[in-house]
Amino acid sequence: MKRILVIDDAATVRLYHRSILEELGFEVSEAVNGLEALERVAEGDFDLYLVDINMPKLDGYGFLRELRGKDMPQAPAIMVSTEAGANDQKLAFLSGANLYIVKPVRPERLASHVLTLLGMTSNGRGAPS
Amino acid sequence: MNPLLDQFITEGRDILQTIGERLLQLEDTPDDSALMGELFRLVHTLKGNSGLFDLPEMTRVLHAAEDLMDAVRDGRRPFDRPVADRLLEAMDFVLALIDEIGDSAESAPPNTARHANDALELANALRSLLAAAQATTPTATETEPAPSPTPAAIPFESLPSRIQQELAQRLEAGEPLCWLTYEPEEECFFKGEDPFHQVLQLGEPYWRRVSSREDWAPLDELDAYRCILRFEAILNTPAEALHEHFRYIPEQVQIVPLQPPAPSIAPAPSSEPPPDAETAWSFNVVLEAQREILGLTDNPPWLSGRLRAVATTLEAAFASIGQAVDRDALQQALHSADASQSSQPLLHWLDEQQRLGDTQLPAAAPPPTTATAARPEAPEAEEPIKFGRRAEDRLAGHTLKVDQVKIDRLMNLIGEMVVTKNALPYLANRAEEVFGTRELAREIKAQYGIINRIAEEMQDAIMQIRMMPVSFVLQRFPRLVRDTARRLGKEVRLVMEGESTEADKNIIEALADPLVHIVRNSLDHGLESPAERRASGKPSEGRLTISARQESDRVVIEISDDGRGIDPERIRRKAYERGLIGEPELERLTDQEAINLVFAAGFSTAEQVSDLSGRGVGMDVVRNAIACVNGTVELHSQLGQGTRLQLSLPLSMAVTNVMIIESAGQRFGVPMDTVAETVRVARNDIRTIKRRLTTVLRGRLVPLVTLNDLLGLTIEQAPNGDDEFAVLVVRIGPDPLGIIVDDCRETIDIILKPLTGILAGLGGYAGSALLGDGSVLLVLNPRELL
Numbered sequence: 001m002k003r004i005l006v007i008d009d010a011a012t013v014r015l016y017h018r019s020i021l022e023e024l025g026f027e028v029s030e031a032v033n034g035l036e037a038l039e040r041v042a043e044g045d046f047d048l049y050l051v052d053i054n055m056p057k058l059d060g061y062g063f064l065r066e067l068r069g070k071d072m073p074q075a076p077a078i079m080v081s082t083e084a085g086a087n088d089q090k091l092a093f094l095s096g097a098n099l100y101i102v103k104p105v106r107p108e109r110l111a112s113h114v115l116t117l118l119g120m121t122s123n124g125r126g127a128p129s
Numbered sequence: 130m131n132p133l134l135d136q137f138i139t140e141g142r143d144i145l146q147t148i149g150e151r152l153l154q155l156e157d158t159p160d161d162s163a164l165m166g167e168l169f170r171l172v173h174t175l176k177g178n179s180g181l182f183d184l185p186e187m188t189r190v191l192h193a194a195e196d197l198m199d200a201v202r203d204g205r206r207p208f209d210r211p212v213a214d215r216l217l218e219a220m221d222f223v224l225a226l227i228d229e230i231g232d233s234a235e236s237a238p239p240n241t242a243r244h245a246n247d248a249l250e251l252a253n254a255l256r257s258l259l260a261a262a263q264a265t266t267p268t269a270t271e272t273e274p275a276p277s278p279t280p281a282a283i284p285f286e287s288l289p290s291r292i293q294q295e296l297a298q299r300l301e302a303g304e305p306l307c308w309l310t311y312e313p314e315e316e317c318f319f320k321g322e323d324p325f326h327q328v329l330q331l332g333e334p335y336w337r338r339v340s341s342r343e344d345w346a347p348l349d350e351l352d353a354y355r356c357i358l359r360f361e362a363i364l365n366t367p368a369e370a371l372h373e374h375f376r377y378i379p380e381q382v383q384i385v386p387l388q389p390p391a392p393s394i395a396p397a398p399s400s401e402p403p404p405d406a407e408t409a410w411s412f413n414v415v416l417e418a419q420r421e422i423l424g425l426t427d428n429p430p431w432l433s434g435r436l437r438a439v440a441t442t443l444e445a446a447f448a449s450i451g452q453a454v455d456r457d458a459l460q461q462a463l464h465s466a467d468a469s470q471s472s473q474p475l476l477h478w479l480d481e482q483q484r485l486g487d488t489q490l491p492a493a494a495p496p497p498t499t500a501t502a503a504r505p506e507a508p509e510a511e512e513p514i515k516f517g518r519r520a521e522d523r524l525a526g527h528t529l530k531v532d533q534v535k536i537d538r539l540m541n542l543i544g545e546m547v548v549t550k551n552a553l554p555y556l557a558n559r560a561e562e563v564f565g566t567r568e569l570a571r572e573i574k575a576q577y578g579i580i581n582r583i584a585e586e587m588q589d590a591i592m593q594i595r596m597m598p599v600s601f602v603l604q605r606f607p608r609l610v611r612d613t614a615r616r617l618g619k620e621v622r623l624v625m626e627g628e629s630t631e632a633d634k635n636i637i638e639a640l641a642d643p644l645v646h647i648v649r650n651s652l653d654h655g656l657e658s659p660a661e662r663r664a665s666g667k668p669s670e671g672r673l674t675i676s677a678r679q680e681s682d683r684v685v686i687e688i689s690d691d692g693r694g695i696d697p698e699r700i701r702r703k704a705y706e707r708g709l710i711g712e713p714e715l716e717r718l719t720d721q722e723a724i725n726l727v728f729a730a731g732f733s734t735a736e737q738v739s740d741l742s743g744r745g746v747g748m749d750v751v752r753n754a755i756a757c758v759n760g761t762v763e764l765h766s767q768l769g770q771g772t773r774l775q776l777s778l779p780l781s782m783a784v785t786n787v788m789i790i791e792s793a794g795q796r797f798g799v800p801m802d803t804v805a806e807t808v809r810v811a812r813n814d815i816r817t818i819k820r821r822l823t824t825v826l827r828g829r830l831v832p833l834v835t836l837n838d839l840l841g842l843t844i845e846q847a848p849n850g851d852d853e854f855a856v857l858v859v860r861i862g863p864d865p866l867g868i869i870v871d872d873c874r875e876t877i878d879i880i881l882k883p884l885t886g887i888l889a890g891l892g893g894y895a896g897s898a899l900l901g902d903g904s905v906l907l908v909l910n911p912r913e914l915l
Contacts, residue, residue, distance in 0.1 A: 068434030
C-alpha cells in the first residue's frame, strides 16, 4: 500500500487531506511541522509528501531541503500553499518540491495529482465519492 | 456534525485564543518579530482552514487580517493600537461565527450570509489601515506593485474542458495565444477609465470571462462605484500589442504568452477513449512543473536529491497516462545529471520520451482493462475502502481532547457509584439484625471496604481529569481590563499570578462571572483616573492584581488594586440612608463591619451608575454566586491604599462530605466544611448572657442556638441520658458558633443536588441527597440559616 505523509500544522487541513487520501485507499501519516516530518521520514519511507509552507519550528521549504539532501529514495512532494505567488512556487521548486498547488484544494484535483505522482493509471482513479 | 467541521471549530477556537493572547503581548513588545511571525502564521492557518468550508464572510475578514499582519510583519505598517483594536475586533467576529457554527447541529456550516455586512465593514476597516500605511510610504507602492497573478496562477482548470482541449490544439498549431487577466482598480471609475471599453477594444477573443474579485455585497449595501471586476481572456494578440494597449495601467493587468503544452496531452483521436480531462490536466501540470524545476540553474547541496525526486516524478507521471518508460535510459540520464550537477541529461531524456510518446500515443492509450492489468498499483487503489485510523499510533501529539459532556457523564456515574456503595453497610446491618447472619454481614462489610477504596480512587482519578487551571477564566482578563480601562480613560496594569493553580471545572466555571464583576468594579470604582492618582501622589498607572493559589483543599483567588479604597464612613452613611442599618448601628459598627455592608442586598456606592459595573448587580450577587459553590468572600480595604477581595473556594465540589445530625426526630446533613467540631455540653454549662444561650469552650465564649429554633420548630432539643446536649460548632465568619442538635451521627459522602422548583426558594437548605437506603436527606446551609 502506498504511504503518504501529510505535513501541516493545521489539524483541520490534516484531517481534510487524510480523509481524501484514505478514501483512495492510501496509508496516511501526519506530522505537525517540518521537524516532526523528518522524524517520520527517519522511521520509514513514504511514496509521497504533502507539505504545507507556513509551519512553526521548521517550515515546508526547510523540510524539503533537508529531505532532498538525504541519501535515500526520493519520492515526489506536493507543496500545498495558501498563496499563489510567483515567488512561492519558485521557492518551492528550488527547495525540492515537484508540484505546487494552492489551498483550498478540491478533493478531485488533489486525488488526480496524487494519482499522477504515484504513477497510477486513470483506471485506478475516480473522484472520492 | 461532521468530523472535519468539528475539528475546524475546535482548532479555530484554540487558534483565536492564542491570537488574542499574542496580540496583547505584542502591544507590550511591539518589536518582537518572532511574535509577529507567529501571529501572521496563526491568522494565515485559520484563513486556510476556513477556506475548506463555504464560509465567505469568515474568509473575507481573515484574509484582510492576514494582509494587515503581513504588512506589519514586513514593517510596512507599524503595530499600534488601531491595528490591535481592529484585529481583536475581527477575531471577535470570527469567534462569534465559529460559535454560531458550533451551535448549529447541521453537518454543513450554516449560512452566515446575514453577517455579510459586518464582514465587509471589518474587512474594509482592516484594509483601510493597510491603505493608510501605503499612502504614508509612497515609495513602497511604487516599488512593490500589488502581487499580480503569475503563470502558475492561471486557472486553466476553471476553463470548460472543451476549451482546454481546443486550446491545446490551437497552441500546437502555433497560434500565438496570450492569457490576459485584467483587474481594474476599485476607484477606476473616478479616474475616467472604462474597463469594459478597454476589454472590448481588444477585438474578438478566443475565450473571455468576467467575474467579481470578491463576493457581491447585498444589494442595499452594494457600492456600484467600486469596481471589483476581473476580466480574463485568451486572445490571439501578441503580448507586445497587449502591453501597449494597457500601457497606462500595467499594474492592473497580467499578460502571459501561452506555451504549447506537452504534445502528449493533445487529445487523442476521437476513435480512442481519451484519458479523462483530470488525468490529462494533472499529467500536463506535473510535467510542466518538472520542466520548470529542471530549468532551475542554482546548485544547492540538495540538488542530487531534487533531481532524483524529479526522475521519480517523471516516471510516475508517464505511468499514470499508461505510457511506457525506458527505465534504464532514465536511470542513465539521472546518473549523468547527478555526475555533472546539471539538469540537461534529464531534460534530454524528457524531450526524447515526449517525442516517443507522440508516435506511441495511439497504442499507449490502451483499453482500460489492459491498463489495469499492466499497473499493479491500480487495483490497490480500487480495493474496498477501509476506514479507520491505520496510522493512529502516529497521530500528532500526546494530549487527548475529550468532549466535556463525556467527562461530565463519567462524573455523574462515579457520583451514583459512591451513593450506591453506601447501601452496602445498610445491607450488612440488615443481614445481621433481620436475618441474623453475622458471618455474611462481615463479608459484606469487607467487600464494601474494597469497593469503597476503588470508588474513591476512581473518583480521585476522574477529579484529576476535571481539574483545570485557573488561567481558563483568567485568560480573558488582559483583554477585558485593557478595553474597560480604555473606555474609562484609566491607565491600568494587570498582573496575574498563579494562573496554573488548578481546581475543578465547575468551580472554575463558577468563578467566571463573579470575577468579571469584581474586576469591573475595581476598574470602575476602585482605581482612580490618572489625574486623580497623580494628585494623591501615586503613579498614574493603576495596578490590578489577580492571584490564585492553593491552600490545603481550597483554592484562593485574590483580586487587589491600589486604588482609592473603600471609605467606611461613606458606607455607613449610605447604608443608613438606604435603611439597611439603624441609628445605633451607625455608631457601633466597626470599620470592617461597615465595609462588609457592601455585600448587603441592594447596596451600591457608585455615585452614578456606569454602564460597566453598575448593571444593578451588587456585591451581594457576587457573594451568593461564590457561596453556591461553597466558597467565601472576604473584603479588606484601606482608604487611599486600595482594596483586596479574597475568594476562597473548594478544590472540587462533585462529592460533598456531610455529617448527619438528628433533630426533632428527623435527619439532616450539614456540610463538613462548615463544621469545626462536635462537642457535648452539659445542661449546667449553658448560660444565658444578654438573653442569648452561651457556653464556654476551652476558655472561650461561644454563643449557642438551637436547630429547632432556626428551623422554626417549637420542640425542645432533646439531651442524651447524661443530660448533655450535642453541639455542632460551626465556623462562619471569624467567630465560632454552636448549634444545639439532638444527636450527631456519622459522616458520609453524598452527591448534593440543589433544590429545584418551588423548593429552590428555601435558602436554609443547601440541597438534598439520596442516601444508600433510598431515603432523602435534606442538607442544611448554616450560612443562610444563621
